[in-house]
Amino acid sequence: MNDRLELEIPVLLPDLPDAADACLNRLISTLAAQDGVQRVHAIGGDGEAPARLCIHFDGGMLPLPRLRELVRSAGAEITGRYGHVMWRAKGISHERRARTISAALCAIPGVVQASASVGGAIRVEYDRRQIAESDIRDALRGLKVVVGRRMAADGHAGHDHGRGPGTVAEEHGRSDGHDHSHADFLGANTELIFALACGALLGIGFAIEKLGSGMPEWLPIACYVAAYVLGGFFTVREAIDNLRLRKFEIDTLMLVAAAGAAALGAWAEGALLLFLFSLGHALEHYAMGRAKKAIEALAKLAPERATVRRDGRTSEIAVEQMVVGDIAIVRPNERLPADGFVIRGTTAINQAPVTGESIPVDKVPVADTAAARAKPDAVGGASKVFAGTINGGGAIEIEVTRRSNESALAKVVKMVSEAETQKSPTQRFTDRFERVFVPAVLALSVLLLFAWIVVDEPFRDSFYRAMAVLVAASPCALAIATPSAVLSGVARAARGGVLVKGGAPLENLGSLTAIAFDKTGTLTEGRPRITDVVPVDGADEGELLALAVAVEALSDHPLAQAIVKDGRERLKERTLPVADELKSLTGRGVTANVGGETVWIGKAEMFGAEGIPALGQAALEAIERLREGGRTTMVVRKGDRDVGAIGLMDTPRNAARVALRRLHEMGVSRMIMISGDHQKVAEAIARDVGIDVALGGLMPEEKVDAIRKLAGEDKVAMVGDGVNDAPAMASATVGIAMGAAGSDVALETADVALMADDLAHLPFAVGLSRRTRGIIRQNVFVSLGVVAFLVPATILGMGIGPAVGVHEGSTLLVVVNALRLLAYRDPEGNAA
Structure with missing residues (x-):
């Protein structure tokens, strides 16, 4: 690369x-x-x-x-x-x-x-x-x-979809069900068959040589030559590819050693070398196939056919033919064919295949189909559904909001596959180590070729020893030690509803000593409610709410949506004024035009700065009372008059307290909450959920500065919703987004994405990362330990056969050790 x-x-x-x-x-x-x-x-x-x-x-x-x-x-x-x-x-x-x-x-x-x-x-x-x-x-x-x-494509600019401008490839990475590895004519077991045949010919030749008196002398040699052909078939192909790239790797070393053995007349030892090497490769291939299947299984979760109603007629079509706006009919116990929202019927859906949630989630139809169609990302979890999940006992109809190649499941499959190709810090270290170690081994082997000049022994023995050292010192196990663990860890995480984008975040997540949380939507439900309406300066509650609802209806901020929803309920049928020309003041509030006058709505701190009139004493006193009660406040001012303040309160997540307690028990020593809300409001939420430190009143750029400061002291993760927290996440050691199954931005922003909107999956992710780090360390230790043993052992006389046996055995051992991650279970059972 x-x-x-x-x-x-x-x-x-x-x-x-x-x-x-x-x-x-x-x-x-x-x-x-x-x-x-x-x-x-x-x-x-x-x-x-x-x-x-x-x-x-x-x-x-x-x-x-x-x-x-x-x-x-x-x-x-x-x-x-x-x-x-x-x-x-x-x-x-x-x-x-x-x-x-x-x-x-x-x-x-x-x-x-x-x-x-x-x-x-x-x-x-x-x-x-x-x-x-x-x-x-x-x-x-x-x-x-x-x-x-x-693999399923994003459909965004920069991707070559091969279908002309503006089109999207409708491909899902599904194979034809056959493994064409190596030789197509025998399928997946080709290398293993060749290796076993090599071993059989080696055994026959050895038996004839030792026991077959009266047999032709050429017969054992013929068996050994045939064993060479079968055992070296794939090794030769690999060596040729490497030599074209001017690379000298283990495959080439094995061939040189086998050829040298044949030149010295040691046909049996050369055939044994190739047998053990090819058998080790075949078993490694078989073992790694288990991790591959764990990832390929994700792509097979979505059904291939869907029952769709179009223009009043029901038909069964391929999921690739579904388009946005189609109505899909899902019968009891069927898998859902696409992402969308429920428009008819109630049921409970098992979302574990996508989000990792262990308990089925109740689903009801959306209250307003037109609004859901206009803003599908804003549909609540009680109505939103995902491709690949399993319907319960009720028949439902869903309206499709994403094509099959754009579903949350398709994107997870694609991102997991990309994660396989991204190297972890340990793998980058081992790559650098190999670039130094391999030439050093080659130099040592060249020196050993001339040992006969110094030591009284024939050239044959010196050559044999040099070849044995070459084989023994080849870092095969080291090369596979980290990739096998990362592949297994990423696959296991995806099965548990956690998307980890590569080896680096997978390793880093387990080394965290501090975690910073955004408040709204992360530690709280993200659904604030109006608790207090405090008019001032002669205004009444209706006027205050009407102004606020009219202006905030133009905004898509969570607080604005809360004011609109609760405000409309309180206002009943009251006519709202007409607002337009909305402008967002990032991190502070909004301004709009109502009846020819400017209306400001936002934090108290935005008033009295940058040309915005200061608040009067009555408004300031109202704000102070609300903040003392732990309320988030929004101040409304029209022209030169303060209209009043609105107090809102968000509900802390029930899972937050348990998740934070478990993280503390796992050794994460510092828990920090960063929020744009007032310090007193932040402190009230922090006390409720068990946060150590609350940092309130932060603008977006100040959140970034806070994370950078923390990252300078500890390894720190930033947990947010991925929408407004991208710079802060990027500044952290690991960026973690919640609720990624329903948010494209969250999927794209984070290093780690919790597919469910649930903090309970965070301890699972941290625990899996720590287990992965432990297995990587074990694998690296075994790999280097075997090389450290074999090099002096072969110099002192160990033969090529035993050296290859130990060498290939260590490679298989690290792969099997890594596969243990596929069986990792969360001690609390929060992720499937």
Whole structure:
């Protein structure tokens, strides 16, 4: 992979007047806070040419898919110059093969980044001005890799969907059900069959040689040669690919050692070497297949057919043919075919396949179908449904809000596959270690070739010893130690309703000592209610509420929606004034025009600054009383008159108290809440849920500063809803978003996404990460320990056969150890 990259990225931003636009500044702030980014700056944006970003970054630490997600979360798009494609491929049986494919793709002109995983995922980022997707497919065919259809695509700019402008590929990464690894004619077990046949021929040849008196002398040799052919078949292919890339890896070393043994007449030992090596590869391939299947099972959760009613007629169609607005009929105990909302019928749906929730969730029809259709993301959890979940005992009808390739499940499958290809800190360390260690071993082996000059022994013995050291010191187990654990950990997390985007956040999550939480929607329900209406200066309650509802109806902020909902209920049939020209004052409030006068609604702190008139004494006293009671306050002023204050209160989540207690017990020593609300309100919520420190009254940029300060002291995670917290999340060691199943922005922003809107999954994620870190450490220790034992042992006389046996045994051991993560269970049972 290209580690150091400098890209000029054209971006599309809505209504961008110049390079100082707030959206672009937010994007730059988010990207600049990411690990691996050296510099981000804007170019252009002068009205004639679109604004562009120039980003200098380490491609190993910040893969381009992650960069693309962050750009999207800021409301921008990467334009079509850079293509992005994901395939689920057959023919990647082990980590060394994955590295060979990655290196071969990166060597192609026009490929910006490429990575293949032992799980069978291939990700390529390329410059369309230099290369086409078909050229990349051709290159993979040349590497004997069988690529299936593409993984589910985002449909955003920058993806090459191959269907012309403005179209989206309707592909789900489903394979044809056959594993075409290596040799298509025998399927998945080819390598194992060849290895066992090699062993059988080796045994027959050895038996004839030792016991078959009277047999032709050439017969044992013929058996050994046949064993060489079968045992070395796949090894030769791999070695040729590596030599083309000027790489000298274990496959080449094994062939050299086997050829050397044959040259010295030790045919049996050479055949034994190839048998053990090919058997180890085959067993490693089989074991890793279990982790691959855990991920492939996610893609098979959604049904292939759906019952749809169109124009009054009911028919069964492929889920790929469903479009937004279709009415899908879901019978009892069927899997849901698409994301949408319930319009008829009641039921309880098992959402565990997507969100990890262990208890079925009751679903009811939406109250207002037209409003739900206009704003599907705002539909409540009681009516929102997801593809791949399982219906209970009631028949329901749902209106489809996302096509099958855009569903929450499709995006999870795609992001999990991308996570496979992203390296963790330990893997990057082992890669650097290997770049030093392997040449050192080669140099040692060359020296040992000439040992016969110093030691009184024949060249044959020196050559044999050098080959044994080459084989023993090859870091096969080290190469697979971390990828196998990351693959298993990411698959297990996804099954539990937690999306972890790669090895880095998976490792970092388990090392946290501090967690910062956004207040609204994270520690609280995010559904505030009006508790107090306090008019001042001669205004009455009706006038205050009418003004507030008229203005806030133009806003989509959670507090605004709460005021509108509760305010309408209180006002009954009262006619509202007409408001227009709404302007948002970020982090402070809004202003609008009502009846020719300016109306301000927002925090008390926004008044008396930047040309906004100061509040009178009566309003200030009302605000103080409300804040003492733990209320969030919104002040309303019209023209030169204070109208009053509205007090709102959000309900702390029940799961928050339990989750925070469990995190404390797991060793997370600091819990911090950051909020834009007043300090006293923040402290009231903090006391209720068990937070150690509450930081209130923070503007968005001040939240970022607070997280950066915390990150300088401890490893810190930032937990939020992913909508307004992107820069703060990017500044943390790990950004965690809640409720990601219903929010595209949350999916794109975070390093870790809790698919359910439930903090109870956070201890599960932290616990799984800690178990993963432990298994990675065990694997690295075993890998290095075996090499440390074998190198001196082979120098002192251990034969090639036993060395290969221990070597391949250690490789299989670390894979099996990593697969234990697939069986990880949350001690409290909060994630399936």
